[in-house]
Amino acid sequence: MIARGLGRSYGDPAQNAGGEVLAPLPGAIAEPAEDGTVEVSAGTSLHELMRFLLPRSRFLPVTPGTRYVTVGGALACDVHGKGHHRSGSFGDHVASFDLVLPDASLRTVTPDDGDLFWATVGGMGLTGILTSARLRTVAVESGYISATTQRLPDIDSLLAEMASSDDEFAYSVAWIDTEAGGRALGRSVLSRGDHATRAQLTGRAATEPLIVPGEPRLAVPFVPPVGLVTRATSRAFNELWFRKAPRFRSGEIQSIGAFFHPLDGVAHWNRLYGPHGVVQYQLVLPEDRDDVLRSLLAQLAGDRHPTFLAVLKRFGPGNQGWLSFPTAGWTLAVDLPVRPGLARLLDRFDEVVAAAGGRVYLAKDARLRPELLDAMYPAAARFRALRSDLDPHRRLQSDLGRRLAL
Amino acid sequence: MIDALGQPRTVLLLGGSSDIARALARAWARERAGLYVVLAARPGPGRAAAAAELAALGCEVEEVDFEATEIAAHPALVEEVAAGRDIDVAVVAFGVLGDEERAWQDHAVAVRLAEVNYVAPVSVGVCLAQRLGRQGHGVVVTLSSVAGERVRRSNFAYGASKAGMDGFYLGLGEALRGSGARVLVVRPGFVHTKMTEGRKPAPLAVSADEVADAVVRAVAEGDDLIWVPRAMRGVMSGLRHVPRALFRRLPL
Ligand SMILES: Cc1cc2nc3c(=O)[nH]c(=O)nc-3n(C[C@H](O)[C@H](O)[C@H](O)COP(=O)(O)OP(=O)(O)OC[C@H]3O[C@@H](n4cnc5c(N)ncnc54)[C@H](O)[C@@H]3O)c2cc1C
Numbered sequence: 001m002i003a004r005g006l007g008r009s010y011g012d013p014a015q016n017a018g019g020e021v022l023a024p025l026p027g028a029i030a031e032p033a034e035d036g037t038v039e040v041s042a043g044t045s046l047h048e049l050m051r052f053l054l055p056r057s058r059f060l061p062v063t064p065g066t067r068y069v070t071v072g073g074a075l076a077c078d079v080h081g082k083g084h085h086r087s088g089s090f091g092d093h094v095a096s097f098d099l100v101l102p103d104a105s106l107r108t109v110t111p112d113d114g115d116l117f118w119a120t121v122g123g124m125g126l127t128g129i130l131t132s133a134r135l136r137t138v139a140v141e142s143g144y145i146s147a148t149t150q151r152l153p154d155i156d157s158l159l160a161e162m163a164s165s166d167d168e169f170a171y172s173v174a175w176i177d178t179e180a181g182g183r184a185l186g187r188s189v190l191s192r193g194d195h196a197t198r199a200q201l202t203g204r205a206a207t208e209p210l211i212v213p214g215e216p217r218l219a220v221p222f223v224p225p226v227g228l229v230t231r232a233t234s235r236a237f238n239e240l241w242f243r244k245a246p247r248f249r250s251g252e253i254q255s256i257g258a259f260f261h262p263l264d265g266v267a268h269w270n271r272l273y274g275p276h277g278v279v280q281y282q283l284v285l286p287e288d289r290d291d292v293l294r295s296l297l298a299q300l301a302g303d304r305h306p307t308f309l310a311v312l313k314r315f316g317p318g319n320q321g322w323l324s325f326p327t328a329g330w331t332l333a334v335d336l337p338v339r340p341g342l343a344r345l346l347d348r349f350d351e352v353v354a355a356a357g358g359r360v361y362l363a364k365d366a367r368l369r370p371e372l373l374d375a376m377y378p379a380a381a382r383f384r385a386l387r388s389d390l391d392p393h394r395r396l397q398s399d400l401g402r403r404l405a406l
Numbered sequence: 407m408i409d410a411l412g413q414p415r416t417v418l419l420l421g422g423s424s425d426i427a428r429a430l431a432r433a434w435a436r437e438r439a440g441l442y443v444v445l446a447a448r449p450g451p452g453r454a455a456a457a458a459e460l461a462a463l464g465c466e467v468e469e470v471d472f473e474a475t476e477i478a479a480h481p482a483l484v485e486e487v488a489a490g491r492d493i494d495v496a497v498v499a500f501g502v503l504g505d506e507e508r509a510w511q512d513h514a515v516a517v518r519l520a521e522v523n524y525v526a527p528v529s530v531g532v533c534l535a536q537r538l539g540r541q542g543h544g545v546v547v548t549l550s551s552v553a554g555e556r557v558r559r560s561n562f563a564y565g566a567s568k569a570g571m572d573g574f575y576l577g578l579g580e581a582l583r584g585s586g587a588r589v590l591v592v593r594p595g596f597v598h599t600k601m602t603e604g605r606k607p608a609p610l611a612v613s614a615d616e617v618a619d620a621v622v623r624a625v626a627e628g629d630d631l632i633w634v635p636r637a638m639r640g641v642m643s644g645l646r647h648v649p650r651a652l653f654r655r656l657p658l
Pocket of ligand 1: 002003004005006007008009010013014042043063064065066068069070071072073074075076077078079080081082123124125126128129130131263363364398
């Protein structure tokens with residue numbers, strides 16, 4: 001069996017062919033303690049949690065690109081957000097969690113427990129079933145972000161800008177137009193920001209500073225018979241995205257949803273990719289391997305694969321999670337519609353990334369070759385050994401676990 | 407595990423020296439480096455050539471002795487192959503055609519044809535279904551034939567054996583529903599291979615590579631029954647309903 005949250009992983013960690021998949025527990029949130037920690041059930045979504053915390057002037061230190069993930073899923077994937085360079089990933093803010101081990105015993109685990117804690121943070125649900133967690137939260141004055149947006153003409157200026165001034169902002173991420181090649185390679189829109197203070201708010205925002213994010217307003221009603229993401233549409237879309245962004249604008253007040261979770265505004269957006277679907281490929285490279293980053297971007301731009309915007313972010317140092325994805329350096333995430341030749345392209349990318357000391361994100365993977373896993377995740381062997389101890393009969397199984405022999 | 411791009415990691419080819427089996431392995435190997443291929447076939451130059459060809463394409467190749475009519479050996483063979491690794495795709499690619507007129511007049515030839523084309527597929531089908539059902543994933547691909555869809559005078563012994571195995575595997579696919587394992591029945595028309603060498607090609611003839619490409623696609627899409635070429639489906643659907651008196655006079 002394997003636990004499932006809201007199934008927002010692009011890959012197959014919450015799938016289990018021929019086995020059982022456990023539905024998430026109902027959301028449940030206790031009143032925050034004095035020190036700001038909050039006890040929640042593992043099935044609580046970050047959406048519910050934010051709507052609970054914001055009226056209390058508190059916020060989550062880490063929010064991924066969608067609010068529709070559970071605490072269990074966020075912990076099991078050790079998810080990261082736009083703030084990783086300053087505040088690390090989800091597991092860094094977990095005071096403790098309750099875990100049902102494969103032998104059916106229940107354990108409360110804290111960072112002091114060492115191995116079991118850091119094997120479970122990022123452990124893709126393969127160490128046990130999380131039932132609840134105690135999370136640290138941060139104080140905020142408002143549910144708004146004071147955002148700075150700027151357009152950058154190429155990869156050099158983007159990397160230089162991020163390396164030199166990301167640390168001045170709590171949050172930072174760039175959208176790259178992957179269709180642009182040549183001198184425009186890496187042209188991008190850099191979006192950074194901080195939580196807005198009360199004093200920064202004007203108008204409606206000032207009267208309702210602790211506004212909570214709402215439900216999606218648009219929906220894609222069905223899967224079209226052919227994918228709508230083609231070379232032509234993605235080109236047009238990327239061009240438009242780049243043109244509509246301001247050259248430079250700072251101090252713009254944006255809602256939490258608009259800043260962190262743009263896709264959450266459209267329910268079932270993934271259907272646009274058509275019946276063959278999409279894979280997302282996310283890699284991280286050490287900071288000094290921007291040469292590899294450039295070469296991969298050039299290959300994407302030169303390839304026939306249509307890609308909507310890719311997301312680039314500069315990670316700060318990683319934590320001790322054995323299979324945690326973030327490590328200091330450049331992380332690039334790109335959506336690729338499934339089409340012939342994609343397997344070969346991504347296999348090539350994997351090899352280059354592994355050779356450069358980087359890795360791919362397991363939450364988004366559904367196709368990595370198992371041979372490369374240990375090179376990317378040096379603690380994989382330790383993880384297997386721990387599983388053999390905890391779960392000799394392999395009661396916990398997932399497609400990802402079997403595919404990668406974890 | 408077949409991945410999100412429809413690519414298997416481990417393929418078992420029963421009748422691994424056949425042209426279609428080899429073309430299939432090549433097609434998967436072209437998409438992915440490091441494919442693990444188990445060539446289950448009679449030892450000899452055919453299997454050695456297939457192994458060398460696949461190794462050159464970057465596959466890891468394991469050769470296993472397999473004789474279709476040695477029914478008693480099948481269960482152990484499937485268990486041994488799957489001992490160390492899950493089987494993502496198993497291809498039932500063996501079969502005989504032979505001389506159509508001897509195939510109903512020569513007792514030994516007729517019985518052997520039925521054994522190789524019907525009894526042996528049933529035997530391996532049962533073993534594979536057990537194993538893949540236990541795994542909870544994987545696809546059994548079986549190479550049936552349009553000859554089994556409407557059995558005709560000119561090759562009825564062959565056609566009848568294919569009709570039998572086709573029906574068995576379609577049923578097996580139904581029985582496996584919900585287990586995670588699947589069955590794909592492939593009905594090619596005339597395929598240019600060693601088996602059909604020297605025969606007059608029928609209309610809509612295809613190459614082994616065309617069959618392979620269609621199978622690779624069908625495995626990725628999760629289909630359970632395909633015709634190659636696709637147009638054969640319509641042709642056969644028409645032929646199925648032709649009255650016997652007329653069917654007899656068709657030049658088939
Ligand atoms: C639009 C979009 C944007 C995204 N942006 C980001 C991003 O910016 N950063 C980032 O890091 N990720 C991002 N992701 C990925 C997503 O955050 C993770 O995949 C997350 O883990 C999904 O949570 P989930 O609740 O849907 O879990 P699922 O996808 O259902 O499961 C994920 C894993 O968690 C395990 N799990 C779930 N619940 C439990 C439990 N109770 N006990 C034990 N294990 C459990 C599962 O077994 C599985 O291994 C994004 C995804 C989408 C769709």
